[in-house]
Each structure stands twice: as C-alpha cells, then as structure tokens.
Amino acid sequence: MKLACARSRSSGFTLPELLAVLVVAGIIAAVALPRMTGRTGFEERGFHDQLVAALRYGQKSAIAARRTVCATFTAPRSLALQISSANGASDCSVGSALIGPDGKALSVTAASSVSYSSAPASIVFDGNGRPNAAASISISNLPASLSITVEAETGYVH
Numbered sequence: 001m002k003l004a005c006a007r008s009r010s011s012g013f014t015l016p017e018l019l020a021v022l023v024v025a026g027i028i029a030a031v032a033l034p035r036m037t038g039r040t041g042f043e044e045r046g047f048h049d050q051l052v053a054a055l056r057y058g059q060k061s062a063i064a065a066r067r068t069v070c071a072t073f074t075a076p077r078s079l080a081l082q083i084s085s086a087n088g089a090s091d092c093s094v095g096s097a098l099i100g101p102d103g104k105a106l107s108v109t110a111a112s113s114v115s116y117s118s119a120p121a122s123i124v125f126d127g128n129g130r131p132n133a134a135a136s137i138s139i140s141n142l143p144a145s146l147s148i149t150v151e152a153e154t155g156y157v158h
Contacts, residue, residue: 043111047077048139048146050108054079055123055150055157057106061098062125068092072122073137077110091124115140129155 055071058081062069068084070092081098084091100106110116116139124132134152138145150157 044114044139044141044146047108047110047114047116048148051079051137051139052148052157054081054100054106054108055148057081057100058098058123059125059129059131059155059157062127063129066127068095068127069098069125070095070122071125073116073118077112077114077116079108081106088127113141123150125155131155 058069058071061081061083065083067087068089068091070082070084072080072082074080082092082095083098084093084095086094089095097105097107116137118135118137120133120135123135126132130153131150135148135150137148139147148157
C-alpha cells in the first residue's frame with residue numbers, strides 16, 4: 001500500500017502582490033502626505049466656523065437679553081462682541097463684553113495665515129435679533145474663498 005503524500009499548499013502573498021502593495025503605498029505617501037502635513041485650509045475653515053458660531057451666539061444673546069449686541073471686526077484679524085447695558089440702546093457705547101459659554105469675553109482671533117474683509121465693519125443686533133444692515137464677510141487665503149452672510153431682516157447667519 002502506497003501512502004499518498006499530501007502536499008499542503010502554503011498560503012501567503014506572491015512577490016508581484018507584495019510589489020503592487022508597495023507601489024500603491026508609495027504613491028499614496030507621495031500624494032497625500034504633503035497635504036496632511038500643512039495646515040493650509042484648516043485654519044481658514046476653523047476661523048469661518050468660529051465666526052459663524054460667534055455671530056449666531058451674539059444674535060441669540062440679543063434676543064434672550066432683549067438688548068443690543070454689537071459685533072465689531074477689528075484689525076488685523078479678530079471679532080469682538082459687546083452687549084449694551086441699557087434697554088433700547090442703538091449701540092454698545094455703554095456696555096460690556098459679551099460673555100461666551102465658557103464664561104469669558106467672547107472674541108474670535110484668526111491665525112496669521114487668515115485674512116478677511118467685512119462689509120460693514122460692525123454688525124449691530126437689536127433686541128429682536130435683527131441686524132442694522134445686511135453683512136457679508138469674505139475669508140481668503142484658501143483654494144476657494146469662504147463667505148459668511150448675515151441676512152438683513154432676520155439676522156440669520158450662514
């Protein structure tokens with residue numbers, strides 16, 4: 001009786017498969033890695049999101065407190081919010097800094113690589129949350145420009 005020698009097939013990767021994986025990994029490293037190391041675009045998008053959140057918070061605070069809230073864009077790259085201390089005030093000349101959710105004065109400062117332009121330079125929300133005028137903020141230094149709009153009648157920030 002002859003014993004049949006069972007040949008077991010070893011499982012593993014062939015040399016062409018390993019080379020293909022190494023080539024694909026090299027291409028990904030050459031293309032994707034430089035994009036991940038830089039902060040270009042991330043700081044601008046972060047500043048955009050912080051501005052939108054701060055302006056919305058200012059509008060909601062004006063409604064909740066029934067007082068005027070002023071959002072002022074100051075040089076070179078920051079936004080400061082103030083709330084009037086008197087009911088029915090048309091500006092924030094008599095007031096204090098708007099306190100944010102963290103218990104500190106609410107302000108947003110951009111990184112040095114971010115630049116923006118705002119028209120008008122300040123936005124005043126009345127006690128009903130309506131701004132004194134429509135506003136448009138444009139953030140640059142990106143592959144695509146980001147913009148923020150404050151609607152005239154409703155004060156909606158988007």
